[in-house]
Amino acid sequence: MATKKLREIVAKQVSMAIGLTEEQILPLINFSQLMLNKRCGGELSVSVKSLNHIQNPGQVLSDSELIKYAGKVAAKITHPGKYIENIAIDSTHISFKIKPSRFVEYVLGEINSAGQQYGIPRSNEPKKKVIIEYSSPNIAKPFHAGHLRSTVIGQFLTNLHKLLGHQVTSINYLGDWGTQFGILAAGLKKQNQTVFSTRSLFDVYVAANSEAEVNAQFKIKAREIFRKMEDGDEEILSLWREIRDQSVSDYSHTYKRLGIKFDEYSGESKYRQSAQDLTNQLKETNILQKAINGTDIIDLSPDGSMSKFVTLARSDGTSLYITRDLAAAIERFKRYEFDNMYYVVDKSQADHFSGLFQTLSKIGHDWSDRCHHLSFGRVLGMSTRKGNVVFLEDIIEEAKLHMLQNMRASKNTKKFESEVDEEHVAETLGVSAIIVQDFKFKLTSDYRFEWDRALQDNGNTGVFLQYTHARLSSICRKSGVSLNLDADTNLLLEEEAIQLVHHLALFEGAIQTAYTEKEACRIVNYLFKLCRLISIAYKVLRVEGTPTDLAEARLLLFNHSQDILSTGMKVLGLKPLNKM
Known part of the structure; x- marks a missing residue:
């Protein structure tokens, strides 16, 4: 825990005042959240x-009684020691203000000692085996903006779990099997199309899907094609492999632009046989029942009334999405023996995952409670000049062009440096803007994407984070002062420096809260305030042209601020820029 010694000092004072042990009190001590204008x-x-x-277990006090209780506790702390400057009370907290020089010394000293590990919560609990499934686009369809949230949220969770030392396997589970491919193949055959790209396949699928809705014979043909796929028809499977390879190649390009990496690519097709085997096994145990319409179902109702059930096979015997999901979950547990598996999928699929987890439990897998649906809301208003169908490649390109225009328009304002790779910087800024705009909100919230707001460099945006990081890098690079880890931090007495140091001490809390709640906004909001405090300090704490000992102390503060900003940005999935 950040500034452990200071927390132990406060715990000792409270312990002596009321007779509880320091171990009982220590978990109750936290850093206060300070307002920017609070001295x-x-x-x-x-x-x-x-x-x-x-x-006093079981005792419930009113606000006025709590204030009296707090006053009695504070009054008993008659010798607060050389570290505590004063004590304040209200109905919620007893607050201990640490003497600024001692506080700065402790925090920056801990950052020196911990290095890149600073702010990472430490726990004696064993590390966990975690599976995170995310992104999961359907083959033969371009990477749609609707997949954006799953992709960036899943990568954030992967980064966060790895930062905390857990053993993580990230999986991209492609939608590469099912009736939708039969519809696409029927459409290709009707149009006699043999050469295609992912975008042209999308156009074929849209047209074919529309026809399947009004043409019963076309729909029957599509189902026959899928039936042949499941039976191993080589001609259909050859076409399927060609389309799958083309799709994965296109997706890989988009993932690279977003900075996304997976430990494993998988897909529904991998489980087509095991899904069939599972269905056969369940038939033998009488868990699977035949419905009136010929489908195979499992009753999930508590009273056997069939008020809730899941369908595992169609009347023609072909598998369904949930059947393959069941087979995938079972295979993953056998292979990884995971402690937790997260499905990062939008909230419209809540019923699907509820049925999946209940079915796993129903068929005897007591580890089903280790499976979790991490749901999220929709992105509204994310369109480009190209039209209403929103492809993520277009979104990234649009963001990049916006940033190029901003950079070229700002050449004479010293906002952006002249000697940079404009294309690289513009794309990095555009991707940062997209990701941070998404992470500003609670995951379950729908939000409206706003281009102008997302691409600003002086508001709560990804561009602002990047600009601050590059500015800090510039200070360290151009000040003419060498970094000295033994700099005299007692010289950092300005209120702006103390405020910044205090916020650095809160980093571990932000990481821990983000992990507990599975919410990226906790880190984003922390970084926004960090950057605002850096901006304020930058105007007052000059490094260049300052006496060496003071310059070294200030440079050390800015260097540590940059390191923490960089760590937070990387957890979010951003690539920190040193020049822009």
């Missing part, structure tokens, strides 16, 4: 309600 050094606080609960 204060480092501040730690103890929850009054939690403290009273431990000392």
Whole structure:
């Protein structure tokens, strides 16, 4: 935990005042969240309600009684020591203001010692085996903007779990099997099309799907094709392999632009045989029942009334998406023995995953409670000049062009440096803007994407994070001062420096909260405030042209700020820029 010694000092003071052990009090001590305009050094606080609960179990106090209780506790701390400047109380917290010089010394000293590990929560609990499935586009369809959230959220969760030391396997589970391919193949055959790209395949699929809705014979033909696929028809499978390879190649290009990497590419096709085997096994155990319409179903109702059930096979015997999902989950547990598996899929699929997890439990897999649906809302208003069908490649290209225009228009303002690879910087900024705009909101919220707001360099945006990181890099590069880890931090007495140091001390809390809640916005909001504090400090804490000892202390502060900003950005899936 950041500034462990300071927390132990406060715990000792409270322990002596009320007779509880330091071990009981230590978990209750946290850093206070400071307002930007609040003049204060480092501040730690103890929850009054939690403290009273431990000392007086079962006792419930009103706000006025809590204030009296807090006052009695504070009054007993008659010798706060050389580190605590003063003590304040209200109905929620007892707050301990640490003397600024001591506080700065401790925090920057801990960052020096921890290096790249600073802010990473430490736990004695064993590390977990985690599976994260995300992105999962359907082959023969371009990477749609609808897949954006699954992709960036899944990568964030992967990065966060790996940062905390867990053993993570990230899986891209392609939709590469099912009736939709039969519809596409029927459309290709009707148009006699043998040469195609992913975008042309999308056009064929849209037309074929429309025809399947009004033409019963066409729909029957599509189902026959899928039936042949499941039976191993080589002509159909050859076409399927060609389309799958083309799709994966196109997706890989988009993933590279987004900075996304997977440990494993998989797909529904991998489980077509095991899904059939599973269905056969369940028939033998009488768990699977035949419905009136000829489909194979499992009753999930608690009273056997069939009020809730899942269908595992159509009347013609072909498998369904959920059947292949069941087979995939079972195979993954056998292979990885995971502690948790997360499906990062939009909230419209809640019923599907509820049925999946209940079915796993129904057929005897007691590890089903390790499977979780991490749902999210929709992106609204994410369109380009190219039309209403929104492809992610177009979105990235649009963002890149916006940033190129901004960079070229700002050449004379010193906002952007002249000696940079404009194409690379513009694309990195555009991708950062897209990701951070997504992460500003709670995952389950729908949100409206706004181009102008996302691409600003002076608001709460990905561009602002990148600009601040590049500015810090520029300070370290151009100041003419060498980084000295033993710099005299007692010289950092300005309020702007103390505010910034205090926020650095909150980094571990932001990481821990993001992990507990599975919410990227916790880190994003932390980084936004960090960048605002850096901007304020930058105007006051000059490095260049300052006496060496003071310049070294300020440079050390900015260097540590850059390291923490960089760590946070990388967890989000951004590539920090050193020049722009």
